[in-house]
Every structure is written in structure tokens, then in C-alpha cells.
Amino acid sequence: MTSIGQDNLETVMIDFFGALRRGEFDNASQLLGPDITWQGLREDWVCHGREEVILTFRWGLEKRRDVDALEFTRAGDQVVIRARGASITEVGGEPLEGQIYNVFTLRDGQIVRIVDYRHRGEAFAAAGVTEKADWC
Numbered sequence: 001m002t003s004i005g006q007d008n009l010e011t012v013m014i015d016f017f018g019a020l021r022r023g024e025f026d027n028a029s030q031l032l033g034p035d036i037t038w039q040g041l042r043e044d045w046v047c048h049g050r051e052e053v054i055l056t057f058r059w060g061l062e063k064r065r066d067v068d069a070l071e072f073t074r075a076g077d078q079v080v081i082r083a084r085g086a087s088i089t090e091v092g093g094e095p096l097e098g099q100i101y102n103v104f105t106l107r108d109g110q111i112v113r114i115v116d117y118r119h120r121g122e123a124f125a126a127a128g129v130t131e132k133a134d135w136c
Contacts, residue, residue, distance in 0.1 A: 005074040008106040012079045013072050029054050033112035041094045041116050075127040079104045103127050
């Protein structure tokens with residue numbers, strides 16, 4: 001039997017991103033809670049509901065930015081994702097330093113919240129990860 005953290009990691013990493021990658025947007029949408037919110041880097045960048053979140057992911061996929069590495073860290077009911085690549089320099093005019101972090105919160109097997117962060121320390125603190133590391 002796997003832990004909730006492991007199940008959540010697999011839901012995000014394999015099921016959700018796999019469905020997006022295959023263009024199975026309806027399947028990806030079913031992994032989102034009906035009242036999901038996605039808080040972007042700026043306060044006014046908020047997606048509400050499955051449709052807005054899926055549209056935003058579709059827009060991101062159309063950009064086809066090269067990603068050199070993905071890092072997934074499980075933290076109970078949350079999963080922290082780091083995407084790193086030379087082409088990840090900005091989003092909507094907001095500067096990035098070659099990486100972005102997303103904290104996914106899950107409840108009952110569904111993603112209910114996503115929050116974007118610029119730095120590892122911020123994302124890990126938000127997810128309650130207490131790992132000692134040299135955070136960027």
C-alpha cells in the first residue's frame with residue numbers, strides 16, 4: 001500500500017501531466033477539483049475552475065519551451081514541481097531565472113490548488129518541506 005504522498009505524486013506526475021502531454025484535456029480536467037484555483041506569480045493572475053486551468057495549461061503547451069529538468073517533491077497533500085530550462089526566462093513579462101516552481105495541493109485524489117513561485121525556498125516553505133538545502 002502506498003502513502004498518500006506517493007499517490008499524490010503519481011497523480012500529478014504521471015496521470016495529470018501524462019494526460020496533458022497526450023492532449024487528453026478532458027482526462028486531465030477530471031483530475032482537477034471543480035473549485036480549483038491557480039495563483040500565478042502576480043496577484044491578479046488567478047485561474048478559477050477546471051476550464052480556466054486547462055486553458056492556461058494548453059496555452060503553456062503551445063509555447064513549447066525547452067525544459068532541461070523537472071523535479072518533483074512530495075509533501076503530504078502537496079507536490080512541488082520545479083521546471084528548469086534556458087528558455088524559462090519570463091512569463092507575461094515577469095522575469096524568471098531559468099526556472100519556476102509550482103505547488104500543487106491535492107484532496108481526495110484531485111488537484112484543488114496550484115500556486116506559482118520563483119524560488120525553491122518559497123515553494124518548499126509553502127509546502128512545509130523542511131529539507132535542509134542550499135535554496136536558490
